[in-house]
Amino acid sequence: MNNFIAKFFPISIIFVLLFSLHISCSSNELSEDMNDLNSVSEPKFSSAAINNSEIKVFTRIWNDPPTLDPHLTGDNTSAAIIVEVFGGLVAFDTSLNLIPDLAESWTISEDAKTYTFKIRENAVFHDGKKVTAEDFKWSFNRAVDPNTASPIAETYLGDIVGVKDVIKGNSDEIAGISVLDEYTLQIKIDSPKAYFLQKLTYPTSYVLDQDNVNSGKSNWTDFPNGTGPFKLTEYKIGEQIVLERHADYHLEPAKLQKIIMNLAGGSSMAMYENDEIDITGVGLFDLERIKDPNDPLNSDLVIANPGFSISYIGFNIMEPPFDDMNFRKALNHAIDKELIAKEVMADLLVPAYGILPPGFPGYSDDLEGLRYDPDLAKQLLMKSKYANPETRPRIVITIPGSGGTPNLDLEVIINMWFENLGVEVEIQQVEWATFLNDLNRERFQAFGGLGWEADYPDPQDFLDILFHSESDKNNGSYSNDKVDSLLEEARIESNINERLNLYNQVEQIVINDAAWIPLWFEGEGHVLIKPHIQGYVITPMTISKMRYVDVNN
Amino acid sequence: MWRYILRRISWVPFLLLTVSAMTFVFGHYGPGDPVEVMMGSKFDPETAERLRASLGLDRPVIVQYADYMWGAVQGDFGESLRFRGRSVSSLLIGKMWVSFQVNLVAMIVSVGVGLPLGFWVAHKQGSWVDPTTVLITLVFMSIPIMVSIPIILWGTCLKLNLVPCSGWGGIFDLRMIVPAITMGLPGVAGIVRLMRSSTLDTLGQDFIRTARAKGLSSAQVDYKHVLKNALIPIVTVLSFSLAGMLTTGFITERLLGIPGVGDFAIQSVFNRDYPVIMAFTLILSVAFVIANLIADIAYTFVDPRIRFT
Numbered sequence: 001m002n003n004f005i006a007k008f009f010p011i012s013i014i015f016v017l018l019f020s021l022h023i024s025c026s027s028n029e030l031s032e033d034m035n036d037l038n039s040v041s042e043p044k045f046s047s048a049a050i051n052n053s054e055i056k057v058f059t060r061i062w063n064d065p066p067t068l069d070p071h072l073t074g075d076n077t078s079a080a081i082i083v084e085v086f087g088g089l090v091a092f093d094t095s096l097n098l099i100p101d102l103a104e105s106w107t108i109s110e111d112a113k114t115y116t117f118k119i120r121e122n123a124v125f126h127d128g129k130k131v132t133a134e135d136f137k138w139s140f141n142r143a144v145d146p147n148t149a150s151p152i153a154e155t156y157l158g159d160i161v162g163v164k165d166v167i168k169g170n171s172d173e174i175a176g177i178s179v180l181d182e183y184t185l186q187i188k189i190d191s192p193k194a195y196f197l198q199k200l201t202y203p204t205s206y207v208l209d210q211d212n213v214n215s216g217k218s219n220w221t222d223f224p225n226g227t228g229p230f231k232l233t234e235y236k237i238g239e240q241i242v243l244e245r246h247a248d249y250h251l252e253p254a255k256l257q258k259i260i261m262n263l264a265g266g267s268s269m270a271m272y273e274n275d276e277i278d279i280t281g282v283g284l285f286d287l288e289r290i291k292d293p294n295d296p297l298n299s300d301l302v303i304a305n306p307g308f309s310i311s312y313i314g315f316n317i318m319e320p321p322f323d324d325m326n327f328r329k330a331l332n333h334a335i336d337k338e339l340i341a342k343e344v345m346a347d348l349l350v351p352a353y354g355i356l357p358p359g360f361p362g363y364s365d366d367l368e369g370l371r372y373d374p375d376l377a378k379q380l381l382m383k384s385k386y387a388n389p390e391t392r393p394r395i396v397i398t399i400p401g402s403g404g405t406p407n408l409d410l411e412v413i414i415n416m417w418f419e420n421l422g423v424e425v426e427i428q429q430v431e432w433a434t435f436l437n438d439l440n441r442e443r444f445q446a447f448g449g450l451g452w453e454a455d456y457p458d459p460q461d462f463l464d465i466l467f468h469s470e471s472d473k474n475n476g477s478y479s480n481d482k483v484d485s486l487l488e489e490a491r492i493e494s495n496i497n498e499r500l501n502l503y504n505q506v507e508q509i510v511i512n513d514a515a516w517i518p519l520w521f522e523g524e525g526h527v528l529i530k531p532h533i534q535g536y537v538i539t540p541m542t543i544s545k546m547r548y549v550d551v552n553n
Numbered sequence: 554m555w556r557y558i559l560r561r562i563s564w565v566p567f568l569l570l571t572v573s574a575m576t577f578v579f580g581h582y583g584p585g586d587p588v589e590v591m592m593g594s595k596f597d598p599e600t601a602e603r604l605r606a607s608l609g610l611d612r613p614v615i616v617q618y619a620d621y622m623w624g625a626v627q628g629d630f631g632e633s634l635r636f637r638g639r640s641v642s643s644l645l646i647g648k649m650w651v652s653f654q655v656n657l658v659a660m661i662v663s664v665g666v667g668l669p670l671g672f673w674v675a676h677k678q679g680s681w682v683d684p685t686t687v688l689i690t691l692v693f694m695s696i697p698i699m700v701s702i703p704i705i706l707w708g709t710c711l712k713l714n715l716v717p718c719s720g721w722g723g724i725f726d727l728r729m730i731v732p733a734i735t736m737g738l739p740g741v742a743g744i745v746r747l748m749r750s751s752t753l754d755t756l757g758q759d760f761i762r763t764a765r766a767k768g769l770s771s772a773q774v775d776y777k778h779v780l781k782n783a784l785i786p787i788v789t790v791l792s793f794s795l796a797g798m799l800t801t802g803f804i805t806e807r808l809l810g811i812p813g814v815g816d817f818a819i820q821s822v823f824n825r826d827y828p829v830i831m832a833f834t835l836i837l838s839v840a841f842v843i844a845n846l847i848a849d850i851a852y853t854f855v856d857p858r859i860r861f862t
Contacts, residue, residue, distance in 0.1 A: 067637045074595055149607040151592040154600050167603065219638065237639075238648055238812030239721060266719025266810025270706050274718045402823070433585025433825050440589055440596050452594065472597040 055257045056551040058533065059277050061268050062261035064237060068221035070203035071143040074152045076542045079203055081261070083544040084243060086206040086226035089117050089136070089185075090197055094537040094545055096457050098197055102131055102207060102227060102250065103185075112192035112494060119183040123250040125209050126224075126231045133185040139207045140177050141166065155455075156204040159196055161188045192492040194499060198456035201543075229254045229547035238263055243546075254547035255535070273297070278533050282526040284346055290528070297528055304525035304538035306350070308357045308454035310462075313397065313413075313517040314476040315446040320393045322446065322476075326384035328514035332370035333377035334420040335413050335517070344408055349520035355462055355507050357521045359540070362459035362500045362507075369511055369518075374420040381421050395425045399449035400435035409519065410448050439475055447475070454541060459503035463487060467510050478515040554853065554860070558846065565842050569835060573625075576834045577618045580827050586610075587634040587825040608634065621831060630832035635824045641832045645814065649799045649836065652813035654724050655732050656798035660791070662737025663744050668787070670741070671748025672780065678753060687746060694742035702735050702808045719810030732809050736801075747790060752783040785852070792848030796840035 065078035070086045073079050083091075089103040100106075103117040123131040144153045144166045157163050161176025176188035189196055199205070212225035224232050229251070230243035241261040245254045262277065272280040282290055282301070290297050315322035322328055337351035353369020356362050386392040397414075399407060410427060417423045425446075430438070438444055455461050464487045465471050469479035483506050490502040510516070529536055535548040588604045589596055605611045609620070624631055630641035667690075674686045709731060710718040716727045723729070755761065756779060764774045803816035814833070821829040852859045 064636070066635055069638065072637050074591075074593060146603060146607055149604050151588070151600065151604055152595050154597070155595050167600075221638065237636075237644060238651070238817070262720060262810070264719070264721045264810040264812040265807050267703070267706060267808055270710055270718035271720075271810075274710055274714070276717055276720070431585070432823055433587075433590050436589045436593070436596070437584050437586055440598075473594065 056255060057258045057260060058256050058546070058549055058551065059260040059262065060279055061265060061271070061277055062241065062263055063265070064263050065241075068224060068232070068235075070206040070208065071139075071148055071150050071153065073203050079542045081232075081241065081243075082203045082206070083228065083542060084230045084259070084546050085224055085228045085232050086203065086208070087228045087544070088200060088203070088206040089119075090200050092201055092457075092541065092543045094539055094543065094548065096539065096541065096543070098201070102136075106197075112492075113189055115187045115189070115196070116180070117185045117187070119185060120250050121183055123227060124248050125212075125227055126246055127209075128248065129209065129225075131207055131227055132182050133179040134182075135207050135210065136185050137177050137179050138210050140205070141174055142208065142210075142213065143204050144174060150204065152202075152204055156199050156202045159189045159191075159193050159199070161190055192494065194491070194494060194496070195456060195458040195460050198458050201456060228544060230259060236263075240264075249547070252547065255550040256546065259546060272528055272530075275530075278530045279536065280528050282528055284348065287346070287526055290526070300528045300531060302527045302529050302538070304527045305359070305540050306357070306522040306524055307540040308360050308457065309451050309522050310352050310355060310357055311349075311449075311451035311519045312352070313410075313446060313448045313519060314444075314450065315516075316442060316444060316476050317479070317515065318477050319445050321384070321386040321395065324384045324386060325514060326380045327386050328517075329370060330377045330380035330384060330421060331417060331423070332514050332517050333373045333380065334423075335416050336372040337519070338372065340409050340412050341520070341523075344412055345520070345523075348523045349409075350523045352518035352521045354511060355466070355516075355518060356459055356503075357454075360454065360459070360462075361457050362503045364504050364507070367504070367508060367511065370514060377420055381423070389422060389424075392423070395423070395446065396428050397425055397446040397448050398428045398430060398435065398438070398444045399447065400432045401429045401449065402431050407449055413519075440472075442475060442477055444475075457541065459500065459507075460487075460491065463503055463506050463510070464491065467506070467515060476515065478510070478513070480509060480513060480515075483509050558850070561842075561846055561849075565839065568842065569838055570622075572838045573622060573831060573835055574618065576831055577621070577827070578614065580825070580830060581614045581617070585825045587827065590824045591634065621828065625832070625835060630835075631828035633821075633826055633829050635821065635826040635829070641828045644817070645829060645832055645836070648812060648814035648817050651721065651811060652801040652815065653798050655729075655736065655801055655811055655813060658724055658729055658733045659736035659740060660794070660798065662733050663740030664791070666737070667741040667744025668748055671745040672752050672775075672783070674745065675749045675752035675756065675783075683749075687742075687749070690742035690745045693738045694740075696739070698735060698739070698802070699804050699808065701738075702731070702805065705731055705735055706808075719808070721811050728810075732805070732811060735809075736805065743790075744787065747787055748783065751786045752779060755779050755782040758782070788851045789848050792844055792851050794844075795847065796837065796844035799837060799840055 062080075063077045065073075065081050066075055067073050067078050068082060068085070070082045073082055087101050089101060089106070091099055091101040093099045102119055102123050104120045106115055106117045108115055117133075117136075119131060119133055119136070121130075125131060140157065140160070142148055143150055144157055144163050146167060146169050154164065154167055158167075160174060162171060162174045163176070165171035166174055176190075178186045180186055207227060209225040212223070213220050216223070222232075222235055226232075227250070229246055229249045231246050232241065233244045234240065234242035240263055243259040243261070245257050247253055268277065268280040269282070269286055271277045289295055290301055292298060315328065317323060317328075337353075341347055341349055341351050350358070353371065354364070354367040356364075381387055397410070399410065401407075414425045414427065417425055427448075435447075439447060439450075452462060452466060465473050467474060467478055467480075467483055468487050469484050486502050486506045486509075490499050490506070493499040493502060511518075525538065527538060532552045534550045534552055537545055537548065539545060586601075588601050588608070588610065591604070592601060602611070609617065612620075621631060628642075630645070633639050633641050633644055636644060670686060670690070674683050677683045706718055709715045716730050719731075720728050761774060761778055764778050765771075769777075799814070800818065801811060801813035801815045803819050805811065806813045806816045818829075818833050820826075821833070
């Protein structure tokens, strides 16, 4: 019966849909990459590209961006559009190397606290106006202005001297940013930070045109005057976004004339097969069919790099029974992740034994994870304070979601704990906003269904933010003095190898302390891309990449 | 009649006040916070506090409510908290209009097929045609939309290549065909059954026998007397469903790529986008009141025996 159904795509759409809905509900951090995989086409029925085969168009499915204001954005759906329309001093290339964008070059002072950027003299906004150091100064100030109410300004710009004063309303202008001349900008940070330039790649640091922002009320983002390789020429909420080539782009201009983003959604596999879009993600249920070399779509299949993310089960280390390290370790050793990955997740996820994802700076094969070992798990349980089931507290894992089946992997894990250790664990599911509410107040005994995704490729973004005892995102109240001091040392270490070495030590301690149960890294994704599309690179992070894409008619 | 309508309308403000106050209070005192959803993984308490202040969410609930309602009365539903900087009306009205158009076409299909079918079937009472037709329409009604949509898409779009697979282009677009079928056909069963029973009911009335006795042709009897009377309950049911036409289900929207309001409304609740939730509730409440009023008034036109005072 199942095989029969799997041959016919329509039914499978439902499952893929429900699957993706499930993902987006259960973990906002992990979800948006699925969007990245739902996307482009030479539309047979859609308006623009029909008549003129000369025009190079890329069509994809996308979602309505919550905002197109670079200074407000914190989500990948918005960021993926913003990075094509706007730009900042520095950016990442498709291999995630830091490259100059609007800054032609920069120098860093001896004490590593002063950055001086030289801005390209040929850089212009979409309307032809030159980009100057003043524009940058105004933009940084606007990003942190309390009236802008940016939820992420402090995260990305908080290192700059004076930013916190402006955010708190104690000052009108960022003290650490000054204009040296028309094309020279100086930024001072509060202490040496090796990852500062990486943070500047995020849209919070992008340059905006003051006249554009002040022109209308809040709807200026419908007519943005950016500096990116594409101009936004049409935005109909819920219907479509059209981006067109910016011919005077300061780097190599885009090859595509037009990008059409269909915002109404639809059955992306069917639309892809019908030549309505140029790219689509492939869900679990279509994969088997498409992997068959005889399937006409097989030749379009592209294996996508995994994104930089990890999902995990966290617990409150102050609360019984998770205050006992042996108990936490026992839980870790009692899960056969390899088996789950293979049998339940169809190898779409990779078992995680550390914190940093494979391919991420600082990832180390030498890390010793807590591998599956039921006997060791039992011994550890016996050594713990909670060996006796009579006196063991009730254990509840809370996960986000809106009804329906909880995460399949979690159910199997709970069953493994019961079979291997006799430990009973309950699942409680609460809706996302409520979940966040309790998570931020550290009210959970244990929590799952949560992930962390890289904002910039630096181990600080995982280890410091998630495990420093004073971090707001250390939701399990994990605290280890050694970890704190190593993390603080790494923040200012300028030798890259030394720095990564410090992070490796931190990661090993965190694993040895069993601060988490790391579950999965993202596995390789499967994407269909039409053969006439060239140069589309699937990257593990949201970066400006559409200018490399070409259509070969 | 006019007094009746006026009296009904004069109740609307009280109704809206109650509904809006309940929505607002439940929303604000319930768990969850729009600022936390907005910040997601970037949450820190201080920034959250500042954001709340700048969005006016730190004011007493009663002040926020009064402020919101004062704006709403003037037609300003505020700005969305999820789609920052966008007015709620610009987001909501367009999506509701899309939903309405889709529902309208679906209703035309349901009624266009259901009414004649029900009327015809009623005249076939006793033959095999009657139960068979009812059974077939019930089958259509019972197939969930998440099954029917993919099957119809597979057939019409991928195999026969008649229509695009999904998307939205307005009522007079090829892409309207699949939604019209998948959303219209399930409605046929209800209309057929309703029309059938009300026609049968009418057929058994004395005045029909009188009409036939007067020597009217059966066509005259059917269209002048039977149809008109049989339509009364249908008109009521249809008028009641008018208000519901402002929304569509999010599964339908997702599968067919219709930019309707269903998915948007659900996401607004999940994201605690208070201004959107409030506006949605208010607009739907008004729509229900108006729809009920239309139903009442429609009665009097179809059946002159009914009078409201």
